[in-house]
Amino acid sequence: MADAILAAAAKHPKPDLTFQYGTAGFRMKANLLDSVVFRVGLVAALRSRKLGGLTIGVMITASHNPPEDNGVKLVDPMGEMLENSWEAYATTLANAPDAEVENVYHKLEKDLKINPETPARVIYARDTRTSGPKLVAALVDALKAAGAEYTDYRLLTTPQLHYLTRCTNTEGTPQSYGDVSEKGYYEKLGTAFARAIKGKKIVGPVTVDCANGVGGPKLAELVKYLPKGSEGGIDIKIVNDDVLRPETLNHECGADFVKTKQRAPPSSKAAPNDRCCSLDGDADRLIYYFNDPEHGFRLLDGDRIATLAASFIGDLAREAGLAEELKIGVVQTAYANGASTKYVEKTLGLPVVCTPTGVKWLHHAATKFDVGVYFEANGHGTVVFSQQALKAFKIKEPESPAQASALETLRALTDLINQTVGDALSDMLLVETILAHKAWTPREWDLTYTDLPNRLVRVEVADRNMFKTTDAERKLVEPSGLQEQIDALVKKFKDGRSFARASGTEDALRVYAEAATRSEADDLASKVAALCKLEGSIKS
Ligand code: G16
CATH class of the missing domain: 3.40.120.10 (Alpha-D-Glucose-1,6-Bisphosphate, subunit A, domain 3)
Structure with a gap:
């Protein structure tokens, strides 16, 4: 196997670049990704062996990025994003010189106490990008070289692959998540x-x-x-x-x-x-x-879907007589509109947690609640239910027809909602369900609260990595002095709020601003963007 990895790695030479595991895996121009996908295949095999042969998912997609980009991300056995500590191993392998790939692979095997005899199992899929098939070929070369068993699900949405990963690993157990097929989904x-x-x-x-x-x-x-x-x-x-x-x-x-x-x-x-x-x-x-x-x-947007879902599930839990035993909470990021956060806390009376951007962070925080509703403003999110919540929905004896109906709807929601990851198709059916129950048009939904006008700007800088943040990405710690300048600007705007952070999926900086009026939000965003642009050019 050792020779196999060395020989296969030579067919997928690494360009002279440093790769980063970003917000959602490795993502960049597709023509630079061949070696990365190959090495991610090796990581998938290691991860599966480390977990005693559980199946790992590999998705080849660049999601919202332009057609010429592509990317690759790993899915852990229960359908979650790859465990954080493994992002570093993936990065180490992705950046190893070609002749070192085999050594780094075995060093990881040794350091992580992985038994090379344990079976490795991987499933994978891709989106519709033209670069997909070639990258899949690189992945398969790695899986063969590492001696992994694999299944090609061809074209899938990302959440379908997450679903299949969990189904594969729970098949035949009491936790079975569903039939292991696209049709099953x-x-x-x-x-x-x-x-x-x-x-x-x-x-x-x-x-x-x-x-x-x-x-x-x-x-x-x-x-x-x-x-x-x-x-x-x-x-x-x-x-x-x-x-x-x-x-x-x-x-x-x-x-x-x-x-x-x-x-x-x-x-x-x-x-x-x-x-x-x-x-x-x-x-x-x-x-x-x-x-x-x-x-x-x-x-x-995603904030609206979160508030809609949280209010609906909260009402159902009350109707079902379960409100006291279930802790419901909402997880957002710094991009959440200030008005949505206020609505959740003040009107819905639910706690809000803020995490850095990236579903991996939100999902983790959401699992701390019995019903964790998490959405990024960009529309990425889902609802996760704790084992205790699932059990309560199952065993609660209804005391009235209204309670029985609320419980049945809650049970249906736990199947309708893709609990492995944000899933647009499942989320769309959830929204349609809620609007039908409430007999709301989008207008009534829109009237629940008024968004503060906001603006998101993409700023190209020489090196986005020089912008470092803290406090769930709401404050810059580097370049030094820049946050103070942003704060001084923000103070001049009624209801002003603004932050800047490096994107983890695009080579750019993102600037977000909100304020009392549309023109003020636009003005604040463009002023903060100009500051960042200037700083980015001075220090580069
Ligand atoms: C990915 C992540 C999201 C994140 C988005 C933008 O989405 O899964 O959690 O919000 O990137 O991230 P950034 O601002 O770091 O570029 P997708 O839909 O592109 O996979």
């Missing part, structure tokens, strides 16, 4: 959705913009398993599902476009008040929106 969601909306009416269609990514064909498949609008179910109109022209991926459409530009895709033909939503390139983010005849474009 659709069946589970379809059945749970039918149970969750039983007796309720979904008014009008929902138009889903699939970012011209893998979510398009997968949603078309899922629709076959859902009760149809004509039968009291859901009427889904799929748009931007062109996967035959790869250059259209995430181009002027998709969740990232809608959230950052704060407008509908230019191709949208939605009429006023039509319910619309957008997925991103690998269907793990979801953003809703509609056109208000009076106020124009209205965005219902």
Whole structure:
């Protein structure tokens, strides 16, 4: 096997670059990724062996990034993101000189006390990018060289791979998460959705913009398993599902476009008040929106989905007589609109935890609650239920028909919601379920609180790594003095708040600002961006 790794590594030479495991794995221009994907394959084999042969997932995708990018991320056995400490091992292997890959691999094996005789099992999938098949070939070379067993699930959304990883590892156990197949995923969601909306009416269609990514064909498949609008179910109109022209991926459409530009895709033909939503390139983010005849474009982002879900599940828990025993909480990042945080704390009366950007951080914090609702403002998130909550939903004896119905809806939600990771398809069915239960249009949802105007700016700097943050990314510690300048600016704006952080998926700095009015938010964002740009050029 040793020779096999050395020989295989030589076929995937490393370019003269330093690679970083970012917010969601390695991500960059696809033509630079061959050696990285190969080495991630080796890490997957090591991780599986370390865990006694449990199956590890590898997803090849660059999600919201442009078509020429790609990326690779690892999925741990229960469908969570790779354990944090292993990101460092992946980085070490990714940066090892070609001739050293085999030595580094064996050093990790030794240091981590991994038995090379233990079986290694890996499953993998990719999104629709043209660079995908070649990167898959690099991955397979590594898996063969490391002696791992593997299964190719071809094209999947990222959350589908997370689901399959958990199903594979729990198959035949009391914790079984579902049938180990793509069909099993659709069946589970379809059945749970039918149970969750039983007796309720979904008014009008929902138009889903699939970012011209893998979510398009997968949603078309899922629709076959859902009760149809004509039968009291859901009427889904799929748009931007062109996967035959790869250059259209995430181009002027998709969740990232809608959230950052704060407008509908230019191709949208939605009429006023039509319910619309957008997925991103690998269907793990979801953003809703509609056109208000009076106020124009209205965005219902991840913060809105979190508040909607938290209030609905909180109400159900009360109706089911379980409010006292279940700790419900919301997890956000610094990007959460200040008005949403206030709404959760003051109106819903629930605790809010703030973590750094990246689902890995939010998910972890959410598991500390019995019902942990976590969403990034960009639409990435889900709800996780503790074992205690699942047990309570199961064993609670209803004392009235209303309690029985609340309990049944809660049970259906635990199947409908993809608890492994944020899943745009599952989240969309969750939102549709809640709106049907509340008999709300997007307008009523929008009226729950008023967002503070905000702006997100992408700033290109020579070296984004010189910007270092603390306090869940809300403050810069480096370059020194910059935070004080930002604070001085913020003070001049009513309800002003702003922060800057290096992106972990793009070679850029992100600046966020909010303030009492749209023009002030724009002004604050552009002033903070200018400060950062200046600092970035002085120190580089
Ligand atoms: C990934 C992460 C998200 C994160 C986003 C942007 O999303 O999974 O948690 O919010 O990147 O991160 P950054 O600001 O560091 O670039 P996706 O949908 O691109 O995989």
